[in-house]
Amino acid sequence: MEGVDYLAGERKKAEFDVESMKIVWAGSRHVLEVSDRISKLVADDPAFRKDDRTMLSRKELFKNTIRKAVYAWKRIVELHLSEEEASRLRFYVDEPAFTDLHWGMFVPAIKGQGTDEQQQKWLPLAYKMQIIGCYAQTELGHGSNVQGLETTATFDPRTDEFVINSPTLTSSKWWPGGLGKVSTHAVVYARLITDGKDHGVHGFIVQLRSLEDHTPLPGITVGDIGMKFGNGAYNTMDNGLLRFDHVRIPRNQMLMRVSQVTREGKYKQSDVPRQLVYGTMVYVRQTIVVDASSALSKAVCIATRYSAVRRQFGSQNGGPETQVIDYKTQQSRLFPLLASAYAFRFVGEWLKWLYTDVTQRLQANDFSTLPEAHACTAGLKSLTTSATADGIEECRKLCGGHGYLCSSGLPELFAVYVPACTYEGDNTVLLLQVARFLMKTVSQLGTGKQPVGTVAYMGRIEHLMQCSSNVQKAEDWLKPNQVMEAFEARAARMSVSCARNLSKYANPEEGFAELSADLVEAAVAHCQLIVVSKFIDKLQQDIPGEGVKRQLEVLCGVYYLYLLHKHQGDFLATRYLNPKQAALANDQLRALYTQVRPNAIALVDAFNYTDHFLGSILGRYDGNVYPKLYEAAWKDPLNETVVPDGYHEYLRPLLKQQLPSARL
Amino acid sequence: MEGVDYLAGERKKAEFDVESMKIVWAGSRHVLEVSDRISKLVADDPAFRKDDRTMLSRKELFKNTIRKAVYAWKRIVELHLSEEEASRLRFYVDEPAFTDLHWGMFVPAIKGQGTDEQQQKWLPLAYKMQIIGCYAQTELGHGSNVQGLETTATFDPRTDEFVINSPTLTSSKWWPGGLGKVSTHAVVYARLITDGKDHGVHGFIVQLRSLEDHTPLPGITVGDIGMKFGNGAYNTMDNGLLRFDHVRIPRNQMLMRVSQVTREGKYKQSDVPRQLVYGTMVYVRQTIVVDASSALSKAVCIATRYSAVRRQFGSQNGGPETQVIDYKTQQSRLFPLLASAYAFRFVGEWLKWLYTDVTQRLQANDFSTLPEAHACTAGLKSLTTSATADGIEECRKLCGGHGYLCSSGLPELFAVYVPACTYEGDNTVLLLQVARFLMKTVSQLGTGKQPVGTVAYMGRIEHLMQCSSNVQKAEDWLKPNQVMEAFEARAARMSVSCARNLSKYANPEEGFAELSADLVEAAVAHCQLIVVSKFIDKLQQDIPGEGVKRQLEVLCGVYYLYLLHKHQGDFLATRYLNPKQAALANDQLRALYTQVRPNAIALVDAFNYTDHFLGSILGRYDGNVYPKLYEAAWKDPLNETVVPDGYHEYLRPLLKQQLPSARL
Ligand SMILES: Cc1cc2nc3c(=O)[nH]c(=O)nc-3n(C[C@H](O)[C@H](O)[C@H](O)COP(=O)(O)OP(=O)(O)OC[C@H]3O[C@@H](n4cnc5c(N)ncnc54)[C@H](O)[C@@H]3O)c2cc1C
Ligand SMILES: Cc1cc2nc3c(=O)[nH]c(=O)nc-3n(C[C@H](O)[C@H](O)[C@H](O)COP(=O)(O)OP(=O)(O)OC[C@H]3O[C@@H](n4cnc5c(N)ncnc54)[C@H](O)[C@@H]3O)c2cc1C
Missing domain, CATH: 1.20.140.10 (Butyryl-CoA Dehydrogenase, subunit A, domain 3)
Structure with a gap:
């Protein structure tokens, strides 16, 4: 029955004040208030529904994630949400997306490793999402050992550019979230080479796709690395692969807060401590x-x-x-x-x-x-x-x-x-x-x-x-x-x-x-x-x-x-x-x-989770598990028809012992 | 490079005879020979490929499983495989299917709990797969506690029939593999009731679907219970739900090896020990x-x-x-x-x-x-x-x-x-x-x-x-x-x-x-x-x-x-x-x-697994991991187009700052 709280008896047993515990869990009354408001906003908006997520094909799933992420952004802008509220909103949408890497890795990398000038140039674009960025460090052959990365960024003093290159198959960037299909830009980690000398791994801002039609720029091969664990789950993310065939970027796209390459191609450390x-x-x-x-x-x-x-x-x-x-x-x-x-x-x-x-x-x-x-x-x-x-x-x-x-x-x-x-x-x-x-x-x-x-x-x-x-x-x-x-x-x-x-x-x-x-x-x-x-x-x-x-x-x-x-x-x-x-x-x-x-x-x-956020019939607040499990079952695509696809072609001939001896 | 064994050096290090260890692992030279032959037969047959399994939608996946299961049966018949070989073949096909329950639970239940007469009637049909059966014990409300099952089988002495009924929602059968879309028959566990007396849980053979057109018989509601953990994985199985609305079956479809109901409706134990x-x-x-x-x-x-x-x-x-x-x-x-x-x-x-x-x-x-x-x-x-x-x-x-x-x-x-x-x-x-x-x-x-x-x-x-x-x-x-x-x-x-x-x-x-x-x-x-x-x-x-x-x-x-x-x-x-x-x-x-x-x-x-059976690029026998990972990535549906579905509708307006304020 709708509206009945099957767990009411359990709730009555509690020996403490749940509302106060909610504040403790949230960290403060303020955070609780924001979380509560934003989580309900998400839960009440059908555009954010996620109960069909595990049934979608990869393409449907991914398109849906793009839709939600862009819609979430629109709501953030429309409602003039604060940074705190916006990040809570993304949290309660509860779906990994390219925006996670954009806000969580791309922007912080520029903030942390870019010079003031670089920050002034790139951050406003990123903040408005006029560019979308990802964090491209890991390669097919190297993850844990960052110092072993193989991608190279060779300074060409003639043109004042870096030439970004993937010299081997294992040097292909592999895993960055948001890279596969969406990002227009990336912070790419590559071995800096000036005048034949290898200075180790540094970060570079590289444009990957045209801002006009989204096609990869010349010399760039980019795509998704394929299905990951589980239905729905992290498959909403376009973890990507990326290869460079001598792609040129201006010198000022090396992130230069801690170390620099001069116009002449000299490598030097700034006085900003590396420990930052x-x-x-x-x-x-x-x-x-x-x-x-x-x-x-x-x-x-x-x-x-x-x-x-x-x-x-x-x-x-x-x-x-x-x-x-x-x-x-x-x-x-x-x-x-x-x-x-x-x-x-x-x-x-x-x-x-x-x-x-x-x-x-x-x-x-x-x-x-x-x-x-x-x-x-x-x-x-x-x-x-x-x-x-x-x-x-x-x-x-x-x-x-x-x-x-x-x-x-x-x-x-x-x-x-x-x-x-x-x-x-x-x-x-x-x-x-x-x-x-x-x-x-x-x-x-x-x-x-x-x-x-x-x-x-x-x-x-x-x-x-x-x-x-x-x-x-x-x-x-x-x-x-x-x-x-x-x-x-x-x-x-x-x-x-x-x-x-x-x-x-x-x-x-x-x-x-x-x-x-x-x-x-x-x-x-x-x-x-x-x-x-x-x-x-x-x-x-x-x-x-x-x-x-x-x-x-x-x-x-x-x-x-x-x-x-x-x-x-x-x-x-x-x-x-x-x-x-x-x-x-x-x-x-x-x-x-x-x-x-x-x-x-x-x-x-006391966690104060909405049923939307939990996304679980077993965990429903009202405990009304069985009717809802039963209802949900009927939504499986297999239940669209009473007789399954494949019956006439395969099962009936078997049951009727009319299997032809040709290949099925 | 194809044909190179990147693990050859590792193989040379071994301090024991791998071929002998293969026999130990298999259990005997004979089992090794059979396993080796059958696993290669499966691996070499493109009809059994499974590398696309995790990318298929539920419907495609399930149709494919029916195809494979029926094809496997055809091969078993064509090649006159022994029971041992047939079961090895199903093992190496490596895809959960209704046949697992048919051979693994339905047939054994009849063998173990059916009288000689019942065995003579049902087993030949099952052995030829003229009927397909499943094992319907668990209900929505009861799994571990089998004695708590709620489905009833009430003897009606007027017609010499049992009336199978699902009195509550929680009595719906829930989980049986092969039930959702395929099985024509089930061994159903229900509380036996004669003359108002409850004799506890017993097994009954019940036909579920028409052998002519596969539609559920009157009084029967049956369907799939929905997606389970993971892509591919157990979603090839049609775990099902089943409800009975006073469905009548002849008395002789109660499995009567250990206890019986007579024509008069008397319940009695046979002299076959329960411990069987x-x-x-x-x-x-x-x-x-x-x-x-x-x-x-x-x-x-x-x-x-x-x-x-x-x-x-x-x-x-x-x-x-x-x-x-x-x-x-x-x-x-x-x-x-x-x-x-x-x-x-x-x-x-x-x-x-x-x-x-x-x-x-x-x-x-x-x-x-x-x-x-x-x-x-x-x-x-x-x-x-x-x-x-x-x-x-x-x-x-x-x-x-x-x-x-x-x-x-x-x-x-x-x-x-x-x-x-x-x-x-x-x-x-x-x-x-x-x-x-x-x-x-x-x-x-x-x-x-x-x-x-x-x-x-x-x-x-x-x-x-x-x-x-x-x-x-x-x-x-x-x-x-x-x-x-x-x-x-x-x-x-x-x-x-x-x-x-x-x-x-x-x-x-x-x-x-x-x-x-x-x-x-x-x-x-x-x-x-x-x-x-x-x-x-x-x-x-x-x-x-x-x-x-x-x-x-x-x-x-x-x-x-x-x-x-x-x-x-x-x-x-x-x-x-x-x-x-x-x-x-x-x-x-x-x-x-x-x-x-x-x-x-x-x-x-020494496990002697084919690459087909392992189904893993990381586990390839030849160790040629990186090129194959790279190749496989491109097969993801997202890579069918360079620009993803959703770009024009959602991403471009975002990047161009042309988000309309209407709902996306
Ligand atoms: C979902 C997901 C999202 C990701 N997103 C990004 C992203 O946005 N951008 C990006 O650049 N990367 C990303 N990555 C890559 C991630 O950072 C790497 O996978 C991670 O750093 C681990 O490295 P690896 O895969 O090379 O593991 P490996 O180092 O190859 O680990 C394999 C095994 O070797 C062991 N091992 C390795 N080194 C040692 C050692 N010195 N001593 C003992 N044992 C060792 C490990 O414990 C492990 O058991 C992502 C990965 C995943 C799975
Ligand atoms: C993939 C799959 C295939 C299946 N196939 C079939 C099939 O073909 N036919 C069929 O009839 N059924 C099938 N089942 C159902 C399966 O047999 C039941 O799920 C299983 O018996 C467990 O019962 P349950 O789900 O009721 O768990 P529950 O008993 O509800 O377990 C929930 C929790 O309660 C605990 N618990 C329960 N009782 C006690 C106790 N007395 N003491 C302490 N702790 C306890 C358990 O440890 C567990 O942590 C299938 C299930 C799955 C997942």
């Missing part, structure tokens, strides 16, 4: 962490609501069966993900602060915290995206068979999310960078150089190497200092143990390579500590709203005790815990699940 | 375990070959970069999956033996081993399918960005595989059954009832509770008896610990529910022990071929040491190992990776 690029990197990674919490929270919202609707087994005397959310196995898989979504939200919030801090320091020419900020953001990007990708798939499995239907929303969410583990730094490569930083930190202990920020705990290394847990009963695991010491001791001991093993190798690089799997584990331990500590820090703040803080304390406990249980081997192997204490942690975790249970629906309601 | 159904269950689960090893080995084959082709970083003096397979992090993620593929193969082989054993005992009315066989197959189904689903996605990530392209084959492999974690028993529900069996086994220790088969180790419970590991150096971890004791002690202690905690509850069911997450962990430990022990058993056999046994020993070591490291918390918490011994296991594991490395390509060659 790190600011952008911190920014981009912060958005990735926040996006992780969004994606995970969507999946958790769907799985939680459906788990309250779905009943299976346990009927007594013909009464209703048990809601699957009441099974402890379901809780032990679902609630840690709910807690993770909140944890990632808060660490994302903290990263915003870090970005401001880094930016201010850069402006004051203070580069001292950069290595730490770099390692910390690399690690958090890796940790949160991996956990989110796995978590979405776990949520899908938690929905049983129906989770496998596209109408559950979960398959598309997974398919569209997983590349976050790969782009902006492959997650393993990033963890190795964290590990390198940790090893350096350990090696400098005792040299007087105090570790700062997220590695400050290493300053207490002597204590952390010797201490052991005081936990004696399950409730002791609710004490933040007990928990912090446990995670710090584990992380510190794993790092130190790696460092000791490394020191046995004559060649440190060889040792690092050999022990890299262990180093990655140490890096993960360190990153988990960061997330736990930022969640605990958050709880030190004043958090208004009835029962809100209490709920967050429970979720925080679920998060760290789940990690502790999952990785109990680390805690036991480093002898910080004994088996009894590890078992007590598990007991406490179980008790916390029981506390989450009555609040579960309200905790996902 | 377990035989089929063991059979089906055995095939699922073997399929897991196939799916995982495909993914591993792709990721291993590509990891040898892909180079990133580490170039010295302009020489080639490092193959990513040489990175220890890559090895530590990839090689355990390679070892798992082999491990699952061997445990699958053992399950074939178990099936024969169970069948023979059933024929001799010996039901004593059934509970153990049931628990063991449930657990192995759960363990292998979960590990395979995760493993495929890990392989995809191991391929970096390019793994996200459909042309890598990995997205489709994942999407088509994951429902194996849900169908034939949700993996968590199955592990809870294993746990129940383990708790029963523990409770009976000391009562004189000796545990048999895969729980025989529980008979040595006193020793297993007290012993501790003798390992003193890394190589000790290569001794099978050390390993067996470790896995047995861990599993036994986890079960006993659960049993002790359970005994603290007054109501055992309440305790079981409360502790179910821990019980699942104990069940996993038990199942891992089974896989490890069957791998070790395999190595006790005579295995011909130069170096073959040696390689399998290495893989076996990788498998158990990987598990041991991953779950070291269990081993430490139960105090069977101390931290030092756990660290030694990890050292030994690292050493084994180095031994796998030169053999990796040959170890995946």
